[in-house]
Amino acid sequence: MKFTITRATFIKSLNDVSRAISTKTTIPILTNLKLDLTDTALILTGSDADISIESKIDATSETNDLQVQSTGSITLPARFFSEIVKRMPEKTMTVDVQDNFQTVITSGQSEFKINGLDANNYPRLPEIAAENPLTVPADVLRQLIAQTVIAVSTQETRPILTGVHIQIQNGQLIAVATDSHRLAQRVLELPAAAGADYDVIIPGKSLIELGRTLTDEIETVEIRFADNQVLFIAGNTLFYSRLLEGNYPDTSRLIPTSSTTTIEFDAPTLLSAIGRASLLSHESANNVVRLNLNADQQTATIYGNSPDVGNVEEALQFTNLTGDNLEISFNPDYMKDALQGVGQTTIELAFTAPLRPFTLVPSEDKTHFIQLITPVRTFS
Amino acid sequence: MKFTITRATFIKSLNDVSRAISTKTTIPILTNLKLDLTDTALILTGSDADISIESKIDATSETNDLQVQSTGSITLPARFFSEIVKRMPEKTMTVDVQDNFQTVITSGQSEFKINGLDANNYPRLPEIAAENPLTVPADVLRQLIAQTVIAVSTQETRPILTGVHIQIQNGQLIAVATDSHRLAQRVLELPAAAGADYDVIIPGKSLIELGRTLTDEIETVEIRFADNQVLFIAGNTLFYSRLLEGNYPDTSRLIPTSSTTTIEFDAPTLLSAIGRASLLSHESANNVVRLNLNADQQTATIYGNSPDVGNVEEALQFTNLTGDNLEISFNPDYMKDALQGVGQTTIELAFTAPLRPFTLVPSEDKTHFIQLITPVRTFS
Secondary structure (H helix, E strand, O other), X not given: OEEEEEHHHHHHHHHHHHOOOOOOOOOHHHHXXXXXXXXXXXXXXXXXXXXXXXXXXXXXXHHHOOEEEEOXXXXXXXHHHHHHHHHOOOOEEEEEEOHHHEEEEEXXXXXXXXXXXXXXXXXXXXXXXXXXXXXXXXXXXXXXXXXXXXXXXXXXXXXXXXXXXXXXXXXXXXXXXXXXXXXXXXXXXXXXXXXXXXXXXXXXXXXXXXHHHOOOOOOEEEEEEOOOEEEEEEOOEEEEEEOOOOOOOOOHHHOOOOOOEEEEEEHHHHHHHHHHHHHHHXXXXXXXXXXXXXXXXXXXXXXXXXXXXXXXXXXXXXEEEEEOOEEEEEOHHHHHHHHHHHOOOEEEEEEOOOOOOEEEEEOOOOOOEEEEEXXXXXXX | OEEEEEHHHHHHHHHHXXXXXXXXXXXXXXXXXXXXXXXXXXXXXXXXXXXXXXXXXXXXXXXXXXXXXXXXXXXXXXXXXXXXXXXXXXXEEEEEEOHHHEEEEEEOOEEEEEEOEOHHHOOOOOOOOOOOOEEEEHHXXXXXXXXXXXXXXXXXXXXXXXXXXXXXXXXXXEEEEEOOOEEEEEEEEOOOOOOOOEEEEEXXXXXHXXXXXXXXXXXXXXXXXXXXXXEEEEOOEEXXXXXXXXXXXXXXXXXXXXXXXXXXXXXXXXXXXXXXXXXXXXXOOOOOEEEEEEOOOOEEEEEEEEOOOEEEEEEOOOEEEEEOOEEEEEOHHHHHHHHHHHXXXXXXXXXXXXXXXXXXXXXXXXXXXXXXXOOOOOOO
């Protein structure tokens, strides 16, 4: 195997597949990057067994400037090879696999010889057929990921909760995540032509990495499901993730359908105030802020307290406070994550009782994105 | 004590003095920031006992927008107070010290109450008289610091080598640092009016922090020496550092005065090549690269090697290679630091023998900045 390529082209694909390569793997060859060269394309592959990413560089595209001298495959230590490629002196470089998988990388006067490993020992990726693929706009998928992964559990005690539950049914895609303290649910309306129904759980970590590969250049993403894998096709990049096995809890009954107190806030303004209140709650044993809503006097006040450091009190700006008076305590970090998920908009909070979960929805569209936060019992 | 101030003005001074405040101090009050308010100025002080920084905000300057309601002093927990000040909602804020050192900080609707400590318990800064002050351009001082601190020892086995030796004599300022593997010496010509002679050792860490406070706005720095302290005055900021006690080794005799082989390189080009060679040397037990200079054939070649990963060989671009042929091995990280210190220029390397220190000087001025690197014995 021997090829010459523009370094910038190669580095772009290398960065994409490197996301999947971990130095902490129990399978040594997965610390390597795989290169497969045919007459028509160079394919880079990286994998950590959970996620695998393939990036294809087309030999027929003139902008890629890929010259194939001889075809073949090799795996090379990913971290070193990346460092070498990025530091080479000239615009192009040549990679030449010689005897015993020794690989020579040259650029200008610089010549590296590094020890590769046989590509035949690299795990094979699953083949996922193109039955009933689903195509979604990349920016919508990126937003859906950002809005749900915040509520994924980071604890391995209930592994199923480390994933995002994706249901495709009745022309909708419903994505839900919960760590049992909070929940985020995002609904996408699918085009009428959408195919079969699916019910899968995708690891949150996979979706976070997928989100990072969805750059602005990518317009649409094709999603294909198999028994225990999902494949996302974005431009020349193939992103594979294993699925989590098991049954996701039924979350639909958790979402309250009525409320006794509602209030609207400008999300960025509330986010700033919560940030200030959390400065003190972060210093106390129970990381909790207190929100007092007085519909009679039309006031909303937030309180943070740390016995060692001091306390904070802030009268909040709001609109449309209606219903019963209420005092409720919650973890401000959950509220910060939730507010960051909605962005620059107005939100509605709806409460039923001081110890019942409350909801947070964008005022302009209350059905496609809903977040739930469970309050904390306090004795102050 | 009570004042109202534009937050942006306060934050600038706060950032300056915060450099001196460490959370890892054995003197609890030093985790606090001190505020002293008179009718004419607000003075902020931070200290970690080694370094103390004072920043003065003038009440008579209209741009500072400082309104003094009542004078006094307080110390406040630095990290919290900074976070609070930076997150406040309005352009201005009011700080009001009440009973028992409790301090109320308000901005818009946000009101924090935090627990302060009596400013009388804060250590006093030394008074350093203005005898024989020395004034140097800030950019020259910043460069001198950057060029010498790289060679300061980070090991406490010989504490004296953790400082930079500064000698002021015969109308020159000579700054030298060495960790016994390499040495950097920078000489400044002082204006004729310069005062008394000094011989002091300033901790490298202090100079690194000082360098960070010397922003582009600052034009000159006044330096005052006392028995065990040095004071740098830069605009409204006073930067105090303790001095190291003891005798610095005589380094003048270490610098070779003759050579048998010399060669010139473009510093950034050599830096790139050394960076590549070090990718492999970093993976071997002894972090060493090998340089072969052949004056007969007019070649210069660098080699890096790691038994596990592979090797690299690169023919270097150079000018003016004269003298004996030579093969020498050295730590590439020392060379990288040295080349970063000289910047975008041409440098001359001068060698005497494979195991004798070699020198690195800018080609355009070989007397005011000289660096020494001790080679490594290898058996390859």
